[in-house]
Amino acid sequence: MTKQHRSAGACPHCGRSGGFPLHLAASGLLLAAAVFFWWSARNKAAAPAAAAPAPAAVGALSAERVAYLLSPAGAVACGSCLASADKFLLGKLGAAVAARTRGMVLVQAGEYQIGSPDGVGDPDEKPRHAAALDAFYMDARETTVADYMKFAETTQGNYPEWAKPSGNADPKSGDAAAIVASCPSCPVMGVTHKDASAYCAWAGKRLPTEAEWEAAARGGTATAYSFGDSTEGIGEYAWYEANSAGMPRPTGTKKPNPLGLYDMHGNVWEWTADLYDRAYYESSPKRSPAGPEKGRDHVLRGGSWAFEPEALRSGNRASSGKANDDIGFRCAVGKAEIDRLAADDASKAL
Numbered sequence: 152m153t154k155q156h157r158s159a160g161a162c163p164h165c166g167r168s169g170g171f172p173l174h175l176a177a178s179g180l181l182l183a184a185a186v187f188f189w190w191s192a193r194n195k196a197a198a199p200a201a202a203a204p205a206p207a208a209v210g211a212l213s214a215e216r217v218a219y220l221l222s223p224a225g226a227v228a229c230g231s232c233l234a235s236a237d238k239f240l241l242g243k244l245g246a247a248v249a250a251r252t253r254g255m256v257l258v259q260a261g262e263y264q265i266g267s268p269d270g271v272g273d274p275d276e277k278p279r280h281a282a283a284l285d286a287f288y289m290d291a292r293e294t295t296v297a298d299y300m301k302f303a304e305t306t307q308g309n310y311p312e313w314a315k316p317s318g319n320a321d322p323k324s325g326d327a328a329a330i331v332a333s334c335p336s337c338p339v340m341g342v343t344h345k346d347a348s349a350y351c352a353w354a355g356k357r358l359p360t361e362a363e364w365e366a367a368a369r370g371g372t373a374t375a376y377s378f379g380d381s382t383e384g385i386g387e388y389a390w391y392e393a394n395s396a397g398m399p400r401p402t403g404t405k406k407p408n409p410l411g412l413y414d415m416h417g418n419v420w421e422w423t424a425d426l427y428d429r430a431y432y433e434s435s436p437k438r439s440p441a442g443p444e445k446g447r448d449h450v451l452r453g454g455s456w457a458f459e460p461e462a463l464r465s466g467n468r469a470s471s472g473k474a475n476d477d478i479g480f481r482c483a484v485g486k487a488e489i490d491r492l493a494a495d496d497a498s499k500a501l
């Protein structure tokens with residue numbers, strides 16, 4: 152059986168000669184494209200509204216092979232192993248997706264209501280409006296000190312001011328150094344927007360857009376907080392001024408929001424990809440809004456250990472142009488991007 156599995160042109164599952172489309176893939180690129188197209192087709196069948204369109208070039212490369220797999224000739228040639236081939240590929244792809252999205256939560260494509268209604272929040276949160284988003288994955292937790300220092304040490308760069316090997320830090324470095332030494336699971340703070348972006352790119356991800364961040368934070372809720380409109384009980388969900396004892400706390404130690412995301416309220420403010428414009432919500436595009444083209448500062452969301460509950464609301468918008476000891480971040484990545492990369496991973500594993 153082993154020889155049959157490895158013989159040229161034979162189905163890798165049943166050993167029958169000819170027909171199985173994998174042997175037609177003369178190059179890794181074509182095979183990756185075929186797997187990607189097959190994976191996209193499955194996703195579209197499962198959730199038609201959620202699937203982002205495949206890149207045209209990839210679809211064109213793989214269409215021939217997918218058509219063969221689904222054709223009577225392909226079915227006859229490969230016979231009953233078609234189902235097992237499907238299962239085999241699905242397993243490979245599932246494993247590849249799981250490996251690339253470990254510690255992340257899938258936020259489905261859809262039309263999300265963001266911004267705050269009249270009577271709630273500040274003018275820059277108005278009006279409440281719809282944002283249509285493609286599916287994306289979001290880190291379940293804020294990026295930790297341990298996560299970030301692995302990046303800084305690997306790249307020998309992007310050190311936060313408090314962690315530079317030279318040790319020439321400001322008076323807050325004592326607190327930060329203590330955190331690094333004693334709390335690797337605390338959220339990293341004191342990183343610039345540029346360094347946060349660099350970390351996410353290093354991890355194969357990116358910062359979430361502001362709209363993605365708010366949609367994820369709300370997790371399908373329309374209330375001021377993902378647990379309701381009242382601040383009663385906020386201590387079960389968030390580290391904030393009244394319970395933090397003046398410092399960031401280990402991530403994921405409070406209750407998550409309905410999507411399974413931790414610390415979207417409090418602990419550290421989180422950088423988003425977008426530049427800040429106080430009037431942006433008045434004119435932002437409905438489809439995949441990504442912030443204004445020009446601006447000085449970047450958007451922060453979620454409040455922090457140093458703030459009162461009002462700042463922790465899902466709709467609250469803030470901004471900064473520099474790092475601070477209560478600003479951190481988490482990363483996101485598009486589902487379409489993950490599907491493409493996972494198809495490539497799976498093809499290499501065949």
Ligand SMILES: [Ca+2]
Pocket residue numbers: 293414415416417418419420421453454
């Ligand atoms: Ca947070």
